[in-house]
Amino acid sequence: MTxxxxxxxPATRAVEAPVKTKRIALVAAKxxxxxxxxxxxxxxxxxxxxxxxGIYFTFYGLDIIHKKRSRxxxxxxxxxxxGPVQLPNLLGAIPGATAAATAVMNKWMRDxxxxxxxxxxxxxxxxxxxxxxxxxxxxxxGVKETDLIDGCLIAGAAAFLDYAAxxxxxxxx
Amino acid sequence: MTxxxxxxxPATRAVEAPVKTKRIALVAAKxxxxxxxxxxxxxxxxxxxxxxxGIYFTFYGLDIIHKKRSRxxxxxxxxxxxGPVQLPNLLGAIPGATAAATAVMNKWMRDxxxxxxxxxxxxxxxxxxxxxxxxxxxxxxGVKETDLIDGCLIAGAAAFLDYAAxxxxxxxx
Amino acid sequence: MTxxxxxxxPATRAVEAPVKTKRIALVAAKxxxxxxxxxxxxxxxxxxxxxxxGIYFTFYGLDIIHKKRSRxxxxxxxxxxxGPVQLPNLLGAIPGATAAATAVMNKWMRDxxxxxxxxxxxxxxxxxxxxxxxxxxxxxxGVKETDLIDGCLIAGAAAFLDYAAxxxxxxxx
Numbered sequence: 021m022t023x024x025x026x027x028x029x030p031a032t033r034a035v036e037a038p039v040k041t042k043r044i045a046l047v048a049a050k051x052x053x054x055x056x057x058x059x060x061x062x063x064x065x066x067x068x069x070x071x072x073x074g075i076y077f078t079f080y081g082l083d084i085i086h087k088k089r090s091r092x093x094x095x096x097x098x099x100x101x102x103g104p105v106q107l108p109n110l111l112g113a114i115p116g117a118t119a120a121a122t123a124v125m126n127k128w129m130r131d132x133x134x135x136x137x138x139x140x141x142x143x144x145x146x147x148x149x150x151x152x153x154x155x156x157x158x159x160x161x162g163v164k165e166t167d168l169i170d171g172c173l174i175a176g177a178a179a180f181l182d183y184a185a186x187x188x189x190x191x192x193x
Numbered sequence: 194m195t196x197x198x199x200x201x202x203p204a205t206r207a208v209e210a211p212v213k214t215k216r217i218a219l220v221a222a223k224x225x226x227x228x229x230x231x232x233x234x235x236x237x238x239x240x241x242x243x244x245x246x247g248i249y250f251t252f253y254g255l256d257i258i259h260k261k262r263s264r265x266x267x268x269x270x271x272x273x274x275x276g277p278v279q280l281p282n283l284l285g286a287i288p289g290a291t292a293a294a295t296a297v298m299n300k301w302m303r304d305x306x307x308x309x310x311x312x313x314x315x316x317x318x319x320x321x322x323x324x325x326x327x328x329x330x331x332x333x334x335g336v337k338e339t340d341l342i343d344g345c346l347i348a349g350a351a352a353f354l355d356y357a358a359x360x361x362x363x364x365x366x
Numbered sequence: 367m368t369x370x371x372x373x374x375x376p377a378t379r380a381v382e383a384p385v386k387t388k389r390i391a392l393v394a395a396k397x398x399x400x401x402x403x404x405x406x407x408x409x410x411x412x413x414x415x416x417x418x419x420g421i422y423f424t425f426y427g428l429d430i431i432h433k434k435r436s437r438x439x440x441x442x443x444x445x446x447x448x449g450p451v452q453l454p455n456l457l458g459a460i461p462g463a464t465a466a467a468t469a470v471m472n473k474w475m476r477d478x479x480x481x482x483x484x485x486x487x488x489x490x491x492x493x494x495x496x497x498x499x500x501x502x503x504x505x506x507x508g509v510k511e512t513d514l515i516d517g518c519l520i521a522g523a524a525a526f527l528d529y530a531a532x533x534x535x536x537x538x539x
Contacts (some may be wrong), residue, residue, distance in 0.1 A: 047364065049231060054425065058395060058538070061502060065523040079227065132506040155235060160305040177238040185215055185361045188531045190405055191393065191538035192364035193232070222404060252400065273371065329407060332478040350411040357532045358388055365404070365537035 043072040045184035047192040051080030053093040053125055053137070058193050059084075060140035066189075067147035074187075075144070076180045077172075078154035081193075082161060084137065085151060085169050091139060095121040145171050154182060212223050216245040218357035220365040224253030226298055226310070232257075233313035239362075240320035247360075249353045250345075251327035255334060255366075257310065258297040258324060258342050266310060268294040325334070325353055342366050368403030389418040391530035393538040399471055399483070400438060404431075404539050406486035412535075413493035413539050421490070422499035422526045423518075427509060428538075430483065430496060431515050441467040497539040498526060 044066040048059040059081075063073040067154040074135065095118070111183045129136065135143065152175040153168055165174060173179075217239040221232040232254075241274040256262040268291070302309065308316065318324065325348040326341055338347060346352075357363045368381040390412040394405040404426075409419040441464070475482065481489065491497070498521040499514055513519060519525075530536045 036432070045362075047231075049366075058393075058425065061523050062527070066527055069527065071527070078454050079231065095462070128506045128508075134506060137422055139223065156305070158306070160301045160307060162301075177234050178242055181217070181235070181239055181242065181244070187362075189391075189527065189533075189536050190362050190364060190455070191536060192366050193395075218535075222539075237459070252404065266484075306446070329478070333474045333480060335474075350407050351415055354412055354415065354417070354535065356389070360535075363535050363537060365539050 030081050041072055042066070042189075043075070043183075044189045044191075045180070045187035046073070046075045047180070048075050048077050048081035048084060049079045049192060050092065051083035051089070053095045053122060054095055055142075055193060056081075056084050056137050057129075057134070060137065060144055062191070063149045064140065064147055067144070067149050071188075072150075072178065073144075073147075074150035074152060074183055076175070076183075078155060078157045078162075082153065082157050082163055082168075084121075085141070085153060085171055085172055086167055088167070088174040090137065090141070090169070094118050095125045095131040141169065150183075152183070154180075164192070171183070196221075214243070214245055215239070216356075216360040217247070218272050218353070218360035218361075218363045219246070219248045220353070220363075221248050221254035221257060222252045222365060224256035224262070224266065226268045228366060229254075229257050229266055229310050230302075230307070230313075233310065233317055235364070237317050237320055240317070240322050243265065245323075246317075246320075247323035247325060247356055249325040249327060249348070249356075251330045252334075253289045253327065254343075255330050255336055258314070258326060258345055259336060259340055260342055261340070263310065263314070263342070264356060266295075267291050268298045314342065323356075325354075325356070376495045386419055387416070388412070388535075389529075389533040390418070390420070390535045390537075391515035391526070391533035392536070393526070394421050394423050394427035394430060395425045395538060397435070397439065399404045399441045399468060401484050401539060402427075403475075403480070403486075404432050406483065406490055408537070410486065410490050410493055413490070413495050417534075418432065418496075419490075419493075420498060420529055422497035422498040422500060422521070422529075424503045425507075428509055428514075431487070431499060431518055432509060432513055433515055434513070436483065436487070436515070439468075440464050441471045444445055446520075467506050487515065496529075498529070 044062060046059045046063055048056070050056070059075050063075055066073040077085050082094060126136070128134075151169075151172045153163075153165075153172040155174050155176045157163070158165075158174070165172075194332075216236060218235055219232045221309070223229070229308070232248050236248055239246045249257050251362070256266060324342075324345045326336075326338075327346040328347050328349045330339075331347070390408060392405045392409055394402070396402070405421050409421055412419040423431050429439060443516075472482070474480075497515075497518045499511075499518040501520050502524045503509070504511075504520070511518075
């Protein structure tokens with residue numbers, strides 16, 4: 021028995037101190053195309069490493085899982101001095117500048133073989149990433165459950181905190 | 194005694210492994226109306242669940258606890274493609290567009306029975322949420338202690354890190 | 367031996383439960399001048415407290431460690447209702463408003479004796495802060511290793527998650 025304690029077999033060690041499955045809890049709070057990528061890159065990477073992963077979609081971030089709005093995520097050109105299209109402000113304000121910045125970002129992503137957000141959403145759900153839709157934001161922004169893509173859990177901040185409390189990594193994006 | 198160890202009463206177990214009070218450490222770094230809500234929703238939810246909660250107000254986030262500026266938090270319409278008022282950029286630049294976006298956001302919040310930020314501040318302080326005002330930002334932005342609402346602790350980044358190190362959840366908003 | 371177990375000398379205690387070095391894992395995802403400061407203030411503070419510190423530069427945040435772009439980080443005036451230059455939107459759109467906001471921010475920093483970002487970069491590296499450059503973002507934005515300052519580790523999201531998993535504090539800035 022002393023021997024066992026000093027030199028346990030893997031099975032014994034597992035019983036004594038089971039390895040916790042790692043968890044990442046992300047908040048997706050922005051609804052622009054550029055800010056929609058980081059939660060999905062992090063969540064799908066974590067899930068493919070065997071972590072539990074959950075994304076809490078809140079405020080503008082709800083747009084990402086909104087059936088209609090998710091197809092129209094944009095990047096601002098104006099007031100985005102490090103964004104993909106660098107225009108003087110006056111030109112940035114002309115009609116079409118946001119569309120141009122969005123087109124450039126989409127091209128960057130395609131050229132780098134990054135899937136569009138809609139594919140990332142499917143990939144994440146396929147990998148078991150949990151999608152939480154913030155119930156408070158839904159109330160504030162007038163979003164109904166039927167407006168959202170399938171497979172979202174409607175959850176308040178308390179449910180998110182409960183999920184995040186045992187996560188190794190939590191990030192507000 | 195062996196029996197006790199194997200099957201402890203709750204009191205004994207508590208002595209052996211006291212349950213740690215959970216803690217959330219938030220950084221509020223933005224000074225816009227929409228970005229002011231998440232720290233308060235999370236902090237007051239955590240506090241009402243029995244967690245310790247602290248918010249570190251830094252950079253533009255100092256505006257939230259600034260006596261005068263806190264009453265004038267705004268939402269940008271321009272360059273906010275997922276914001277409450279969707280205008281073409283040229284119209285977004287006309288005088289009044291920021292005011293319009295701010296008015297819409299305030300109406301959303303009222304309709305959803307969300308308290309205004311000033312009430313959230315009082316509610317959070319009543320629940321024991323700690324308010325840290327970033328001393329470095331105060332220096333940079335020329336904010337004096339008397340400019341801030343009562344009950345803020347002036348603290349440097351080291352004090353925040355010390356507070357956050359034992360927090361279950363830390364988020365930079 | 368019983369005595370030792372009950373009342374260990376510090377050396378013995380250290381062997382039994384070594385104190386873990388604290389770690390902070392930061393994501394720098396913004397490329398504006400104002401958003402470049404928080405990761406460096408937090409990382410250098412943590413490092414000088416004896417923590418391990420790492421910054422993962424991703425998306426626009428890559429600009430901060432880009433040899434050429436790091437010298438031209440800017441602050442937007444437009445659509446930044448809590449920024450350093452408060453102009454009506456139409457004036458904010460005139461050529462020069464971004465330059466004016468950037469100049470004001472730089473003056474704030476100088477007046478408060480805050481080092482410019484270039485010095486913060488050197489200081490952080492001198493303190494042993496690890497710089498991770500997001501390989502995915504480099505592909506998306508067409509940034510080559512030779513575009514980056516010396517001493518950056520090219521790393522994917524999996525490497526960052528591995529680093530962050532044992533960090534006491536993780537923040538996405």
